[in-house]
Amino acid sequence: MRTEKIALLTDSCADIPVEVAKKHHIYVVPFTITFDEGSYQDGVDIFPDDVYRRQPNETIKTSLPSGAVIEDTLRKIKEDGYTKVIAIMLSSGLSGGYQIVRMLGEEDEDLEVAAFDSMSASLGEGVMVLTVARWIEEGRSWEDMLALMPRMMKNVYPYFSVDTLEYLKRGGRIGKITAMAGTALGIKPILAFEPTSGELTSIHKVRGRQAAMKKLVQVAVSNLQPNKRYNIMWAHGGTPEEGAQIAEMLRKAAPDFQEEFSGEVDCTLAAYVGPRLIGAAVQVLDDDM
Secondary structure, eight states: OOOSOEEEEEEGGGOOOHHHHHHTTEEEEOOEEEETTEEEEBTTTBOHHHHHHHTTTSOOEEEOOOHHHHHHHHHHHHHTTOOEEEEEESOTTTOSHHHHHHHHHHHOSSOEEEEEEOSOOHHHHHHHHHHHHHHHHHTOOHHHHHHHHHHHHHTEEEEEEOSOSHHHHHTTSSOHHHHHHHHHHTEEEEEEEOTTTOOEEEEEEEESHHHHHHHHHHHHHTTOOTTOEEEEEEEESSOHHHHHHHHHHHHHHSTTOSOEEEEEOOHHHHHHHOSOOEEEEEEEEOTTO
16 A cells, blocks of 8 residues: 555666557656667567667667756656655666766755665566655655665666677677687586676676576576575567476466566667566565565
8 A cells, every 4th residue: 555655766677568568557758769760668669670670780879868867857757746766777787877866956955866786687676666666656665665666676687698799799898809709619608797887797608508597597596595585587689489488488487476477678778788688687675575
C-alpha cells in the first residue's frame, strides 16, 4: 500500500517492458538511436530487431536522454502528484544520464530527487528498479528506502557474453588488441561492470558459445551466499532460444530462487554489443529486503 507520493524513474537501458512500467508506475526516459537518415527513441519508435537488421551496414550512434526530455518527465511526475523521486540510471561508466538527472533534480524546487548510479545496465539496472517498485508498493518510507539502496545495489551481480567483439571495438568499449585476438581465436568474453567505475570489463575468456553459456551461469551463481534468499535473472539480444537455455541452466544451478526475471536487451545496448548477447545474473536478498 502506497503511503507516500514517491515516483520511480529510470531509462530505457533498464529493459523494463512497457506493460511492467505501466503496472508499477515507473517513468522511463528513452535513449536516442541515430542512423544516417534520422533519430529514434529507444523502445518508443525503434526496437532491437531494427538495430540488428541495420547494424552490419550502417553506423549507429547512441545518445543519452536530453535534458529537455528529463525535464519534461520530471514535470509530468509533478503533475501526477508526486513529491519525491527515486531515479536509478544506466551506469555512469557508459553514459552521463545519471549526472544529468542528479543535476536537474537538485535544481527542482518542487521535487525531492534521489538519483542513483546503477553501475550496471539491463538485468542489473532493471532488477534494482523493480525491487524499489516493490518497496514503494509495500509502503516503505522514503528514509528506509534511501538507507537500503546502497546495500541492495551491491547485491546485484550481472554478467554478459557477446557473440562478437566487433561492435564493442567499433564503439571503443574494449581494447583493440583484445578485440582482434578474440576475433581471430573465436574467444567469447564474459563481461561484467567494474564496481568502482561502472565500465564494462572482461573477467573471463572462453572458447565457444556453449562454454560461454556455462561460464556465465557459473560466475553468476558463485555470488550466492549460504542461508540467504536470492533471485535469478537472464536476458538475450535477439536470440530467445539461447535465452531459454540460459534460463534452464540457471534454474538447475540455483533451484531455490525466490523470483525469476527475464528481458530482451534494449536498442542502446544492442548498438554497443551487437546481436546475440546473452546474460545471467543473481540478486542476493538480505532479510530486510
